[in-house]
Amino acid sequence: MAGISTMLLDIFQYFNIKYMTGLFKDNVGVTTGLVFVTCLGIWWLMRKPRGIPPGPRFTLPILGDMLYFRGEENLRVVARQLRKEHGDICSAYFGSKLFIFLNSYDLIKEAFVKNGDVFSNRPSLFLTNLLTKRKGIGSSQGQPWKEQRKFAVETLREFRLGRPILEDKIHEEIEYFVDVIRQENGSNFDMCRLSQKGVCNIISSMVYGKRFEYDDPVFNVFLGELESLLQHIGIATVLNVFPFLRFLPGDMFNYQSLLNNLDYINNKIILPSINEHMKNFDENHVDDYISSYIREMKKVSKTGQRSYLNEDQLAASIFDLFIAGTVTTSTTFLWTILYFLHHPNIQAKCYKEIQDVVGSGRLPSIKDKPSLPYVEAVMLEVLRKANILMTGPPRAVSEDTRFHGYHFPKDAIIIPNVDALFTDDMIWGDADVFRPERFIDSNGQVMKRDELIPFSIGRRVCLGESLAKMELFLFVTTLVQRFEFKPVDADNLPTLQGIAGITHAPAKYQVRAVPR
The missing domain is CATH 1.10.630.10 (Cytochrome P450)
Structure with missing residues (x-):
């Protein structure tokens, strides 16, 4: 327990959180401190990578940007909203999964045809793995x-x-x-x-x-x-x-x-x-x-x-x-x-x-x-x-990639948004x-x-x-x-x-x- 307490104090002092440092020294503040550090850790894990395409400004831990879409379940509707607000290359988190949308024919062609050696992977998705075992x-x-x-x-x-x-x-x-x-x-x-x-x-x-x-x-x-x-x-x-x-x-x-x-x-x-x-x-x-x-x-x-x-x-x-x-x-x-x-x-x-x-x-x-x-x-x-396929079958890049000035992480899910074209x-x-x-x-x-x-x-x-x-x-x-x-x-x-x-x-x- 002493080791954990020391670690928590170090974290609070690193972020210059004087109030929490003092609070944690009091036994009453132990629970509050643990909750704070847990949330801080989740935020740290869920923070957006630098340089990814634009999207909703504030991403919640665990939920990602899902509250931003006001309960919409249709990916096509979500993609339309994102494109309207953020342009032809945009992104959003669904839970911990980063989705990147390509919303124009020229972008899709450049990615899938001209850079097909990088953009030809399939993302790792739970249902896909369940249905096909990759x-x-x-x-x-x-x-x-x-x-x-x-x-x-x-x-x-x-x-x-x-x-x-x-x-x-x-x-x-x-x-x-x-x-x-x-x-x-x-x-x-x-x-x-x-x-x-x-x-x-x-x-x-x-x-x-x-x-x-x-x-x-x-x-x-x-x-x-x-x-x-x-x-x-x-x-x-x-x-x-x-x-x-x-x-x-x-x-x-x-x-x-x-x-x-x-x-x-x-x-x-x-x-x-x-x-x-x-x-x-x-x-x-x-x-x-x-x-x-x-x-x-x-x-x-x-x-x-x-x-x-x-x-x-x-x-x-x-x-x-x-x-x-x-x-x-x-x-x-x-x-x-x-x-x-x-x-x-x-x-x-x-x-x-x-x-x-x-x-x-x-x-x-x-x-x-x-x-x-x-x-x-x-x-x-x-x-x-x-x-009938709404947004097009998803792709993934085989390695961390720069595309039109943006960072595409290897584990990102690339959506060729054909709905935007049609x-x-x-x-x-x-x-x-x-x-x-x-x-x-x-x-x-x-x-x-x-x-x-x-x-x-x-x-x-x-x-x-x-x-x-x-x-x-x-x-x-x-x-x-x-x-x-x-x-x-x-x-x-x-x-x-x-x-x-x-x-x-x-x-x-x-x-x-x-x-x-």
Whole structure:
């Protein structure tokens, strides 16, 4: 006790706190002194590093800048507020985590493309570590990430080289999809789960080498667990900032629920499929992602070289492919149908263009895309206006870095705030309006805009971008060709207010699909 007392007195005298020095000499002041020193220590630990981008002036111990945002839970809203007050490079603390926001296209491009060797890491976040264990395509880094991504890019490119085969797989799935909708006979139905089934089956065909019937009980339970996991993540994001909250009774932040979801997906779906492929592997019949990965593992093993291609990484990569390939694409598709309900004139214009180019006798093909500029413009406008990833996947720098005169600590979480790009009237003129014509030039052709980066840019760009665009184009054109989508109640349209979770998704809604 004497040693602690001496230390406290030294601290008080160092900061020239004469009152506290005297107070502590009195036994009555012991508790007060301990509290003061504890708070001082926390402040010392939570003080802002010098030179970081501007942000809220006063950062609280433990809470960081969270009180500054008046209880806002939506990171997109917080980012807008920060940009308005502090500019295109700004920062804030959420708990002990430093978030740095890049709010312009030029800054994001400079960081992720020109300085991609530094800005290509993923930050260490509690939920990310829980879900992926820092393995797979999306969350690993360094040499493990390079090997996983290289293999994934080459394998998916190999699939795409046989584009007619891939397009045939998508067309096959669309036919099942159309048949299910036709059976509704124009009555109300929930588009959400159906869209998940259609898109997930395409990923399943590529990963597992097979599709599932829409009424398959295992398939439906898997989709239910996947949907439940995404819903649980929405509330559980607070654990990224305060991971100790998972120990509170009652599973208030869905920690145990997430573990249960992960356990089912991994142990009932992913691992059994890997084991089946391993058991029945035939190097002369390699026609899906898992078989290709096993072949590469065996090939590397024979050379004796060190490799990060292993079953754990494969399982994590499969999880990544299903999350990225199913959730994002199906969510974008749901937004497209929802915007059609709100803008029937746009749906009608798409239908006319499809009829003029394709007609009704055959399925639309990816070869028709250059001749359907308005349909493509609608897809681009949906990607902009819906902005399903809200602020963009976070990055981290591989080392302490100077960027535009600011200090970026190695453990900082870098947010490419694409919302700032997609909602800026200086770029779009009327960013709040859903207007596909903004992507059509004076010659009637599609006009690409650099600022529209829904799939990110740089070394971590979404490797499934071309597949997602192909799926969206073929699904939307075929469905508009076959059906007119109408609201259940024309006087009470489904809301355009999205739900913030792992993606920015529309609230569940029902729709009528009237055969043409």
